[in-house]
Amino acid sequence: MQRVAEMQEHPKASPVFGNGERANRLKSTRFGGKLVNDYWENLFAAKEQGKKIVWYNGTYIPPFFHAHDVAWVHGEAWSAMLSAKHREVTAQARGDQKGYDRELCSYARTHIGQLLIELDKIKAGTSDLAPDDPRIETLLKLPPPDMIINAYPYCSSGQQWDDITYRLFGKKVPMMTISIPLLWGGRPDAGYLRGEEWNERSRYVADQLIAMTRFMEEHTGRKFDFDRLSEVMGYVKKAAQLRLEAMELCTAQPSPASFFDWIVSIAPVNFLPGDQNIVTYFEGVLAECKERIARGEGAVKDEKYRLFFDGMMNWNKVGWLADKFAAVNACVVAGRYTHMSFWQEPELVDLKDPVLGMAQNYLICPNNHGAPIMIGEIERICDKFKIDGMVMHAARTCRGMTNSQFLIADSAKRHGRQTLFFEGDVADESFYKDELLNTRLEAMVEALDAKARAA
């Protein structure tokens, strides 16, 4: 969805690089742009509709909010959206002014910085912007929270982000933090979705999610409806199954869709409401992938190389990067962020009693396994999609996703895959150096050609 927004605002932005070809994006993902816009519009109107507002960060817990009929603001999504619309700079500058170091998570700096701007205006009595101010559509209507919930797997920094948000609101907004601990995988029976640690941690997180429903009951005065949760999760599970089915089709050569299509398809399985719309979205994506395969049409013209993207997305550069890889006939087919997260194990969710399976999906976010199990899963995906090379995005302020990247690269090399690293960030464009990526991508392509000639 972020790319959709970006492309709508900068339709002609593309790198001068390679053969000049651009990515052949899925047309069906445009529906996601509408869903995202509807989501924000509904959110902006939520207070007027008498709804309570939850600000949350971390994993994809909105089905709980949806089931309880409260509106939700995902801090990361907000920062990513500001970033994709190239409106993050003023927010980050306000954070700088307050004293937040620019090496801090740029999602957090953007989110907190914009919050500070809003608080400034409230204090100054100038919170009403002119109706034609371009920020009004995305920024000023954002309702303040009635509750704050934090549920971060792996990233310790994520918890501190909301600790600060809580303090900036004067400690007056009820806050709950859920612990989703790392699956270290050190016990003898450890493995993917198995072992004593897996079972213990699944129950631990599930119990906290139940506690979260009680927290919401306490602060809304309404009983939580678990039947409604099952209903919402029915849509989420169906959407997730369709997404995986469509992803599977990308084993075809040429691949009908790319990592960047899956990036813009995150919102429906991350923070959009769990209803028929997200099912419809992925039905459309699946159908288009099938049509493309039937036509032999790829996400990249004349696909020659198949790559895997590791690391957090650079939200300022989604469309830009999609075109850059297309310009050297490289299809980024899969990625850790897209393929190892967002309900990637939907069958774990029992719709009659969904909480445990939800907890388990939260536990297996793309970095919450110790490296051996995580890298095993990456290699399995790379084998399945016949990956030639790895693109490692070293997101400067996201240690959660840069951890283990050298180990991942080492493993890829052992499996005969080329690797390249490039520097960037999730929401701070200043860390991205385009020419370095150009040089490294050219070198990777040459190496892949040489390898092909030698074979």
Next chain:
Amino acid sequence: MDEILATMAAVAADPLGYARQWKNETQGRVIGLFPMHFPGELAHAAGALPMILQEDDEPVTVGQAQVFNFYCGYNRSIIDQALRGEFEVLDAILFGDHCVQLLGTADVIRASVPKMPILFNQLCSILDADWAKAETTRTFSQLWKELEALIGQPIAAEQVQASIRLFNRNRALIRELYDLRRAGKIALTGRQMQDVVKSSMVMDREQHTRLLEKLVAGLERRPPPANAVRVFLSGHLCHAPKLAVLDLVEECGGVVVDDDLYHGFRFVFWDVAETGDPVEALADWYLLRSTKVPCPTRAVKGLDWEDYLLRSVAASGAQGLIVLMAKFCEPHMYFYPEIKDAFDRHGIPHLLVETEHEEMPMEALKTRVETFIEIAKRRLAA
């Protein structure tokens, strides 16, 4: 007393060298621990030498292959030491703290030193959660079980209680030094106090405690320089600030009277209950620590680091605060603006010093510290 301080300084300067010597002499196990809130008592009760793994002074070289340069100096140094083979003396590593950079470091060590067991059970960082006690108790019980498997024999509760008593005694003696220093009765420098605490993280606790007993009893009672500006040091949540930085504070006319450094008061301020179930006691110790000295890595809604610092600065009679922030330490970066605002509001001089693993521009830093000391003096005179 100089000899005792020299012994502690030597251990603090070469912790792994001490561990190798101890191992040669005792044939015992050496177990490495990671900061910040992880107890050494269980490993000690297992008959091992528990030592908190320290940043060293070597530049990061081979470690560059496994860690980005935008990680804190502690993590980069630990990875570098692992890849240089410095951890061969270790029989295992234990840890439980939730720091995202440290989790990555542990994985690199697991990959590069595959034969070394790394026992990790993530501690609950939400200390005021309803489930925090039960979860922390479960975590320490699991660790106990894994340690028993590591050493191949059971660890009796009485052994753990004996270790708790020894560790408490050690911490209490260091706290006596802190009390004496706050009261202006001794003139331990910042460097010396760091050596005392850092060596306690490494040395055999009985040996260290014996040295401390002599030190507390025999240290000359004399006040620090009368005209020095009294300074409180805060920060550095995992690794020791460079000694040269501590020296600089004193060279510029300051005297360190108190701190909340990990290699300082943060390490010794809180004891474990000596009676009752030791797992419960360790869990309580862990959960209550941050109610005494708040830590930005733990979520406790009712507590604020800056409030603690304001109280502590006042109680110690410090005339200014120097914040030592390890570059790329995210929790510290999040909470620093809160500290800065609070000290601005109260008109207390404060200085932020960002520290690095690599060489720091000491001359430039000297100018800043001198200016800070001058400001503090003028405020005092006003």
